[in-house]
Amino acid sequence: MGVIKVQVKWQRGMYPVEIDTDQPPALFKMQLFSLTGVPPERQKIMVKGGTLKDDSDWTKVGVKANQKLMMMGSAGPLPKAVSEPNGGSADTVMAEAEKDGTEGDANGKGGSKAFHPPCGLTNLGNTCYMNATMQCLYSIEELKTALKGYETTSQLDPTARLTASARDLFRKMDFEASGRPSGSAAGGSLAPSGKFDLDAERSDGEDGTYEERSVTPTEFLSSLRQKFPQFAQQGAGGLFMQQDAEECYSQVLNAFREKLDGSESGNTVKDLFGIDLETSLTCEESDETAVEASTVYTFKCNISQDVNHLHDGFKIGLCEDREKRSEKLGRLALFKGESRITTLPKYLSVQLVRKPPKQRRTRALSLSLSLCVWLAD
Incomplete structure (x- = not known):
């Protein structure tokens, strides 16, 4: 199909x-x-x-x-039940739900308010990989705040240009979504909740569809291709080729880390996305052991017919063998590696890796996850 x-x-x-x-x-x-x-x-x-x-x-x-x-179905969290010893009851919980509008019927009467996504990004010719990456990063308020404070005086540095164009793109998206530039002194005021009212200057179409605005990310695309020429590859007929969204995500995040981390905003990317690992390496030939510390920004979950849960995929990804020089043997030898997590980020990036591609699965992949089993002591 x-x-x-x-x-x-x-x-x-x-x-x-x-x-x-x-x-x-x-x-x-x-x-x-x-x-x-x-x-x-x-x-x-x-x-x-x-x-x-x-x-x-x-x-x-x-x-x-x-x-x-x-x-x-209704959006938003369900109200927490009030325990009986405090005098609460099921009727009290339902009354609070009706008051807060967190529950409602399918027609939206007395129910939760619909969540509307941010404004879209125009596809400039097989650029859905880039649009998906920027929509994902746009949803992270802490990253947007750090970008707002970024200033550069050089447009000759491709990394600086990419970071600045991302900052400007997010400002345009804020403006189109709310009618006011986010955080701008000349802009409008924030809603009582501290967020912009995404319904401002929006309307429902006659057929019930929600009318969305969009931004054309021309400048960001230009800076992306200048910094990473692989995204400017062209195929037959001179058309730009489709690219991998995860590669784009990783490259953009690395560029942000280079310009934002260590600045006045602190280690923004490291704090938000960095996963600190402690890897124990053991050589069975020589009984040598070694411990290495590293930081990664994406967890890889390898999908196969035998992997039916994120837990299974991570278990494979955290047990990685590698060749390393053995001082006792005086040559390269195989070391078995097992990693443990020492620091978890606020936002965990997960890459689902399918081998071979498009392998049809008979079971759905469970997306719930607990990482406690891999935390270091």
């Missing part, structure tokens, strides 16, 4: 979504979560035969291109 486009109706909005039928429905639900704010466990998506399950078979669900699907 490949990739098909559908329309998902939730409350007053209509959201266009692409379904990759080679992936489990759990991934589709995560896409809807990013668009609506409704957690996957609360989503009820009506399909042929009932509701869509995390491990449903797309071939049996019978979803067709341009089909309209109905989703029910």
Whole structure:
């Protein structure tokens, strides 16, 4: 079936979504979560035969291109129950829910307010990898704050130009999303919650679709290709080639780390994304041992038919053998490596690595995760 486009109706909005039928429905639900704010466990998506399950078979669900699907569910956290010893009850909890508007029916009456994504980025010709990267980084407020304070006097430095153009791009996205530049003294005021009102100067279309604004990231694309020429590769007919989103994400993050970390803003990228590891290496031939410390910015989860949980993929990724010079043997020897986490970041970046590509899975990959088992003492 490949990739098909559908329309998902939730409350007053209509959201266009692409379904990759080679992936489990759990991934589709995560896409809807990013668009609506409704957690996957609360989503009820009506399909042929009932509701869509995390491990449903797309071939049996019978979803067709341009089909309209109905989703029910509420965004935002559920209210915490008040314990009985303090005089609380289920009625009290329901009353608080109605008061706060955290729960509601599918029509949105008395329910939670729809979450609207930030403004879009125009595709400039196979640049979806770049747009996805910048939308992801745009959602991290601490990174945006650090970029706002970044100043450069040289446009000859490709890294400085890339960082400055990212700062300007995020400002434009803030402006288009809210009608006011984020953090600008000349701009408007913040909402009581401390966030911009994303509904400002927005409206619902006559067909119920939500009208989004977009920014054309021409300057950022130019600076990206200047800094990393691999993203300027052209194929037949002179068209720019599609690129890998994870590679773009890693390269942009490294550029930010070079310019932001160690500045007045502190080690922003290291604090937000850095994963400190302690790796124990053992050579079975010579009984030599060594301990190495390192920092990575992405956890790799290797997906195969035998990996059905993030935990399984990380276990493989943290046990890595390598060749290293043995002082006792006087030559290269195989060292078995096992890593433990010494510091976790605020934002954990995960790369799902599939080998071989497009290998069809019979089970959905579980995305819940506890990292306690890999923490160093």
